[in-house]
Amino acid sequence: MTAAKETIFALASGAPPAGVAVIRISGPLSLDATQRITAQPLPKPRYAALRSIVGRSGQLLDKALVLLFPAPHSFTGEDCAELHLHGGKAVVNAVLNELAGFEGLRLAEAGEFSRRAFENGKLDLVEIEGLADLLSAETEMQRRLAAEQSAGHLSSLYEGWRERLIFARAMIEAELDFSDEGDIPGSVSDRVWSEVAKLQSEIDTVIDSIKTGEIIRDGFRVVLAGPPNAGKSSLMNALARRDIAIVTDVAGTTRDVLHCELDLEGYKIHLYDTAGLRDTEDRVEQEGIRRALTTIADADLILRLRAPGVAGEVDLPENAIPVIDVSTKLDLRDEVYPFESAESLAVSVIDGRGIDLLRRMILESVVARTRVGSLAIPSRLRHAQRLLAARSSLSDCLERSELPLELRAEYLRHAAEELARITGRIDTETLLGKIFSEFCVGK
Numbered sequence: 001m002t003a004a005k006e007t008i009f010a011l012a013s014g015a016p017p018a019g020v021a022v023i024r025i026s027g028p029l030s031l032d033a034t035q036r037i038t039a040q041p042l043p044k045p046r047y048a049a050l051r052s053i054v055g056r057s058g059q060l061l062d063k064a065l066v067l068l069f070p071a072p073h074s075f076t077g078e079d080c081a082e083l084h085l086h087g088g089k090a091v092v093n094a095v096l097n098e099l100a101g102f103e104g105l106r107l108a109e110a111g112e113f114s115r116r117a118f119e120n121g122k123l124d125l126v127e128i129e130g131l132a133d134l135l136s137a138e139t140e141m142q143r144r145l146a147a148e149q150s151a152g153h154l155s156s157l158y159e160g161w162r163e164r165l166i167f168a169r170a171m172i173e174a175e176l177d178f179s180d181e182g183d184i185p186g187s188v189s190d191r192v193w194s195e196v197a198k199l200q201s202e203i204d205t206v207i208d209s210i211k212t213g214e215i216i217r218d219g220f221r222v223v224l225a226g227p228p229n230a231g232k233s234s235l236m237n238a239l240a241r242r243d244i245a246i247v248t249d250v251a252g253t254t255r256d257v258l259h260c261e262l263d264l265e266g267y268k269i270h271l272y273d274t275a276g277l278r279d280t281e282d283r284v285e286q287e288g289i290r291r292a293l294t295t296i297a298d299a300d301l302i303l304r305l306r307a308p309g310v311a312g313e314v315d316l317p318e319n320a321i322p323v324i325d326v327s328t329k330l331d332l333r334d335e336v337y338p339f340e341s342a343e344s345l346a347v348s349v350i351d352g353r354g355i356d357l358l359r360r361m362i363l364e365s366v367v368a369r370t371r372v373g374s375l376a377i378p379s380r381l382r383h384a385q386r387l388l389a390a391r392s393s394l395s396d397c398l399e400r401s402e403l404p405l406e407l408r409a410e411y412l413r414h415a416a417e418e419l420a421r422i423t424g425r426i427d428t429e430t431l432l433g434k435i436f437s438e439f440c441v442g443k
């Protein structure tokens with residue numbers, strides 16, 4: 001058993017002033033504290049009731065809605081209470097101070113409610129990561145991805161794989177146990193290998209979707225590249241609809257990499273403006289160009305700009321990054337129609353032609369890059385590492401057919417353990433192993 005937990009509390013809603021502020025309390029003294037601060041009968045569990053919130057000397061602090069969630073049916077799995085106060089700064093402070101004065105209560109640390117939910121088996125690590133992503137989601141696609149993850153759909157996928165691996169191992173154990181008797185029909189393990197191969201390909205599909213998850217969660221990186229004076233900074237300002245970058249007719253105006261974020265139909269886009277690429281003796285500009293090339297190399301999409309009367313079609317480094325060719329300053333040319341082909345177009349920041357079309361082409365590029373059946377997909381390196389490890393154990397298991405069954409089964413155990421590490425739900429077997437390995441031999 002764990003030692004009796006302290007009771008923690010915190011403002012769970014956004015910074016005051018706000019219409020309503022929610023203070024959340026969790027731990028064994030939650031109900032006591034709520035009783036003391038209301039000095040009225042407690043509402044029945046999970047029903048909101050209006051109560052006077054009073055201070056030590058009986059003074060009225062606020063009239064608030066009070067909600068109780070007795071353990072284990074709460075967010076943390078502990079006794080919880082919520083005070084829905086008027087959201088003024090002084091109201092919130094007065095109630096927080098009152099709670100802080102109670103013996104056995106203290107202010108929660110960052111993430112402590114979620115940590116307790118994890119410790120009480122209410123949420124696994126993957127769901128907690130999803131919850132964190134949900135709270136920081138700014139775009140619709142980020143929200144959808146995080147909602148899938150925090151609702152446990154990704155966890156179920158991993159847990160389902162793990163159960164199938166445990167079952168496969170059980171089949172092998174059974175074969176080992178019965179093989180002494182010599183007369184089992186066919187080989188059980190043959191079926192196991194085909195199941196393992198199937199699992200491996202399912203894991204591969206999910207590993208392949210990690211880049212998609214990363215793009216949705218972290219954003220799609222679009223880089224403006226081209227010679228000086230091509231109109232990169234002007235185009236950044238036009239796409240962002242804000243005056244972010246300095247624009248002049250001096251070649252070599254931009255040196256640092258400039259960044260802004262766009263929300264294109266729910267997709268988070270990082271847009272980078274870079275120094276014009278050219279041979280130069282200017283050391284500051286050289287450094288700018290070095291940074292530009294680094295940014296270009298990390299891009300998910302490159303907008304390669306050229307302008308009438310501006311020399312230097314830039315040679316981009318050889319790589320597989322998609323490119324849209326953009327001819328700028330369309331207003332200085334005779335053409336009227338901005339659309340050239342699927343990979344190229346012409347724009348003008350003066351009359352605005354082609355800008356919306358370019359926005360749509362960027363959107364099409366990110367949509368094409370993130371097409372997946374379901375959004376129950378990983379978006380973090382942590383998952384990628386464990387999945388790759390699990391996958392490599394499965395391929396060892398399949399390829400090393402010269403090994404005795406026991407050893408091949410060991411690879412399956414290892415793969416299952418890697419999956420358990422992602423959700424943080426290490427099975428009793430490994431947990432016990434871990435606990436006992438920490439004891440001295442002979443004790």
Ligand SMILES: Nc1nc2c(c(=O)[nH]1)N(C=O)[C@@H](CNc1ccc(C(=O)N[C@@H](CCC(=O)O)C(=O)O)cc1)CN2
Pocket residue numbers: 022069072073074075082122
């Ligand atoms: N006022 C309020 N609104 C909120 C939250 C909250 O904690 N308080 N949430 C906080 O994130 C989210 C809702 N999430 C919640 C998740 C679980 C439980 C809960 O009481 N779970 C119990 C009972 C489940 C049931 O009755 O179906 C349990 O899991 O045992 C409550 C809120 C969003 N809105």
Ligand SMILES: Nc1nc2c(ncn2[C@@H]2O[C@H](COP(=O)(O)OP(=O)(O)OP(=O)(O)O)[C@@H](O)[C@H]2O)c(=O)[nH]1
Pocket residue numbers: 226227228229230231232233234235246247248249250251252253254255274275276277328329330331332347348349350
């Ligand atoms: N007529 C016209 N001029 C433009 C257009 N876009 C940019 N310019 C002009 O072209 C010049 C260079 O524009 P910038 O946006 O600073 O070019 P840049 O590519 O960022 O240049 P560097 O930062 O030096 O690499 C400025 O004088 C702009 O006003 C356009 O669509 N039409």
Ligand SMILES: [Mg+2]
Pocket residue numbers: 232233234245246253254273274275276
């Ligand atoms: Mg510039």
